Amino acid sequence: MDCRHPLLDIAQSYLREFVAPQAAQIDSDPAALQTALKGLGERSLLALRVPQSGGAAEVSEETFRTFQEIVTRYSGALAFLQTQHQSAGGFLAKSENEALKQEYLPHLATGKRLVGVGFSQLRRQGEPALVAQPVAAGFLLNGYVPWITGFGCFQEFIAGATLPDGGAVFGVVPFVETYQAAGGKIIFSEPMELAAMASTNTVTAQLTQWFLPKERVVFIKPAGWIHENDRKNVLQHSFFALGCARAGLDIVEEVAKTKQLPFINTTFDALDRELLNCRAGILEAYRQPDADRLKLRAWAIELACRCATAAVTVSSGAANYKHHAAQRVYREALVFTVAGQTTAVMEATLSRLIR
Numbered sequence: 001m002d003c004r005h006p007l008l009d010i011a012q013s014y015l016r017e018f019v020a021p022q023a024a025q026i027d028s029d030p031a032a033l034q035t036a037l038k039g040l041g042e043r044s045l046l047a048l049r050v051p052q053s054g055g056a057a058e059v060s061e062e063t064f065r066t067f068q069e070i071v072t073r074y075s076g077a078l079a080f081l082q083t084q085h086q087s088a089g090g091f092l093a094k095s096e097n098e099a100l101k102q103e104y105l106p107h108l109a110t111g112k113r114l115v116g117v118g119f120s121q122l123r124r125q126g127e128p129a130l131v132a133q134p135v136a137a138g139f140l141l142n143g144y145v146p147w148i149t150g151f152g153c154f155q156e157f158i159a160g161a162t163l164p165d166g167g168a169v170f171g172v173v174p175f176v177e178t179y180q181a182a183g184g185k186i187i188f189s190e191p192m193e194l195a196a197m198a199s200t201n202t203v204t205a206q207l208t209q210w211f212l213p214k215e216r217v218v219f220i221k222p223a224g225w226i227h228e229n230d231r232k233n234v235l236q237h238s239f240f241a242l243g244c245a246r247a248g249l250d251i252v253e254e255v256a257k258t259k260q261l262p263f264i265n266t267t268f269d270a271l272d273r274e275l276l277n278c279r280a281g282i283l284e285a286y287r288q289p290d291a292d293r294l295k296l297r298a299w300a301i302e303l304a305c306r307c308a309t310a311a312v313t314v315s316s317g318a319a320n321y322k323h324h325a326a327q328r329v330y331r332e333a334l335v336f337t338v339a340g341q342t343t344a345v346m347e348a349t350l351s352r353l354i355r
């Protein structure tokens with residue numbers, strides 16, 4: 001385990017002081033969410049996996065995951081929005097397109113350039129949702145992107161499109177309705193009406209004969225890359241679940257001070273211990289090549305749901321108020337159950353429920 005990076009303390013005090021008191025509003029109001037994101041940018045916290053971007057150094061895997069966990073503890077919506085941009089930064093940092101890197105990397109940490117991602121369609125089976133046809137000087141993209149978070153906040157997003165050989169091209173495209181002179185177009189749906197994190201302005205995109213010039217290509221990946229990548233990174237999303245579990249326990253701990261019922265403390269102690277064990281198991285698995293990562297991810301997901309239920313239970317009827325924290329955390333647990341889901345993760349999640 002590395003020493004705690006000072007950036008984590010900077011993040012934690014910002015989140016505690018400015019984000020936690022606004023969490024309900026950040027969950028429902030896109031402007032409040034964007035203000036919270038700006039605060040992370042003002043502290044150069046928006047490109048933690050990008051070496052030397054804007055003077056900010058890349059941090060270790062453990063520090064980055066802990067950061068994700070801490071943000072989630074205070075606001076699921078902010079965690080979800082910022083992680084799309086951090087993913088885009090990670091993609092751009094790995095690109096061999098030097099001109100593109102120079103254009104974006106120095107401006108990602110502060111949020112001067114904000115970029116989303118739309119590639120989860122590559123996980124799906126059957127007919128590809130978005131296809132790329134190689135043409136002179138680039139690719140023609142046709143089809144749709146089912147999920148892109150950050151409309152009205154991010155200026156562009158990195159789309160993943162399937163190539164004729166089953167590989168995928170990733171390229172930067174505008175995140176605003178745009179028409180090309182040659183007839184290509186990209187249009188977006190209205191923001192989805194979501195039960196949780198509606199403020200993230202998640203939309204779908206429709207691309208028609210969209211010309212992606214080589215200059216906007218981030219990289220090309222071989223067939224099966226997404227599945228291999230998902231297998232390798234199965235634990236990454238667990239940190240959102242861990243942060244969400246902590247958010248639930250924060251509510252339980254707070255309520256225990258006013259409702260002096262010994263079983264609330266007993267429940268808190270047991271779940272708190274389990275959360276520490278689950279977290280330690282996940283961190284250990286990063287060092288153990290043959291650890292059962294799927295089992296650990298499923299444990300984190302189920303624990304988040306149980307901690308959220310505990311928060312609802314101790315809050316009694318008030319948990320059903322529209323802006324009650326327990327209810328928000330409960331809805332966030334739903335998102336972190338399915339975000340980045342693969343068939344194997346779905347199976348592991350269900351197996352845990354019937355074990």
Ligand SMILES: Cc1cc2nc3c(=O)[nH]c(=O)nc-3n(C[C@H](O)[C@H](O)[C@H](O)COP(=O)(O)OP(=O)(O)OC[C@H]3O[C@@H](n4cnc5c(N)ncnc54)[C@H](O)[C@@H]3O)c2cc1C
Nearest residue numbers: 117118119120123124125147148149202339340341342343
């Ligand atoms: C609020 C929200 C915002 C999001 N924002 C983004 C974003 O900004 N960028 C982004 O890239 N993604 C985003 N996602 C997508 C995201 O992480 C997906 O939820 C996740 O990848 C699951 O995808 P899906 O819901 O489309 O399900 P699917 O991909 O349809 O299914 C999940 C898994 O089950 C498998 N599966 C489905 N049907 C079958 C079947 N019949 N037989 C066998 N296997 C099957 C699929 O192959 C896949 O592996 C967002 C999701 C949510 C909920």
